[in-house]
Amino acid sequence: MKIENEKKAGGLRAGSGRKVGTGKFQEPTEVIRIPTSQKSVITDFLSAYTRKQHDNAFKVDLDAVGDFEFPTMHHVPLNIALFNSKVPAGNPSPADDHVESRLDPSEFLVDKVDATFFVTIQGYSMIDAGLLPGDKAVVDRSKLAAIGDIVLAMVDGDYTIKTLARSKDGLPLLLPANKSGEYKPIEVKKHMQVEIWGVVTGSFRRYK
Amino acid sequence: MKIENEKKAGGLRAGSGRKVGTGKFQEPTEVIRIPTSQKSVITDFLSAYTRKQHDNAFKVDLDAVGDFEFPTMHHVPLNIALFNSKVPAGNPSPADDHVESRLDPSEFLVDKVDATFFVTIQGYSMIDAGLLPGDKAVVDRSKLAAIGDIVLAMVDGDYTIKTLARSKDGLPLLLPANKSGEYKPIEVKKHMQVEIWGVVTGSFRRYK
DNA sequence: GATTTTGATTGTTGTTACAATAATCAAATG
DNA sequence: CATTTGATTATTGTAACAACAATCAAAATC
DSSP, X not given: OOOTTSOOOOOOXXXXXXXXXXXXXXXXEEEEXXXXXXXXXXXXXXXXXXXXXXXXXXXOOHHHHOOOOOOOOOOOOOOEEEEOSOOOSSOOOTTSSOEEEEEOHHHHHOSOGGGEEEEXXXXXXXXXXXXXXXXXXXXXXXXXXXXXXXXEEXXXXXXXXXXXXXXXXXXXXXXXXXXXXXXXXXEOXXXXXXXXXXXXXXXXXXXX | OOOTTSOOSOOOOTTOSOOTTOSTTSSOEEEEEEEGGGHHHHHHHHHHHHXXXXXXXXXXXXXXXXXXXXXXXXXXXOOOBOOOOOXXXXXXXXXXXXXXXXXXXXXXXXXXXXGEEEXXXXXXXXXXXXXXXXXXXXXXXXXXXXXXOEEEEEETTEEEEEEEEEOXXXXXXXXXXXXXXXXXXXXXXXXXXXXXXXXXXXXXXXXX
């Protein structure tokens, strides 16, 4: 037996309904079309982005939870000879002695695969640190930035790589490494939106 | 008055219709939902990606005989999270060089494993080429050295890394890359024992 | 009066559907 | 033989959707 309108606990409520920003991205979304081959790349980027959003929102240690993760690197280990350039005169052969050690660039450069990403350097602001345009900077999100570290920071929406320092009044300072003086230090003021995304732990490049 | 089937130049044609891969991305696409704030970042990434696809199209066409196939030469698992640094606001220049697809540093740096070794840089003679003391230079012995290449040479029993050039009289010249003038070019004379050991194809370092 | 239940309401999200456009083919035309 | 033509199929941006999740305050219950 069904009686209509017998009970009505619900109904029209002013201001009811789900609130904006309660979704995965905590902000409005939209739909775009992408090439299939780049889907995983973009979803990786977005998972990193959402992770950051959640980090900032809750300030909890998500590493313990392990919900979010970068793809694991299926890496084929290489072991390539590293030579000491002070090889004594004579006829040294790379196949023989004088091998300082054997190393794999990926293992050498990357500590935590799931906390590491690469950024391509633009501009000459860090040239004195040996970072040229086009170089790939290895960024480790898991490391705590210390004074003197080269860091990837987002300042008012733009990414920049600078040396982290502290000004006399205690506020953070982002220093370029370019003697020319073309690039100015960024003093972090209260009103600025600055976030340290990670510490630059290494770099690599190709010449040819 | 309409007469049906008066003229029909068209009609069913086997194999007719638009071909796959004729779109902007030259590959299948799909739809994903993204946070609105990241739309420009992702569209930048995609525009740079399509630009690269088009650049490569020439090479592909040369040896592509059968259907459409991408040169899966590096089907080797290469990974690590993408990051695409945002193009500075107000700068509409295409972001080609900021595109990072998944990257394995070892794959990126080493072409022929058997012909590659590493040398640790000492001294500041190549600092303007971005080679600092302690950096690991990637040396490929299989590549032919050309004028302008950074090479590992053995001069009278000592190893040195310099830029290969040619002097006015046609003899090889090994140029340092250091504006300070502290390091002098090495003019290769007849009586000298000079051997090019390989071409420096890349480098890498750790900061922390 | 305080707490819990309830149903309408609204945002989220992954997917599908669609319409306009673009590319392609071979028969028909000239 | 070159051009026109209309059917055909892919592309692509967007709209629509369905299932779900979150929220509210009235109603029911304690």
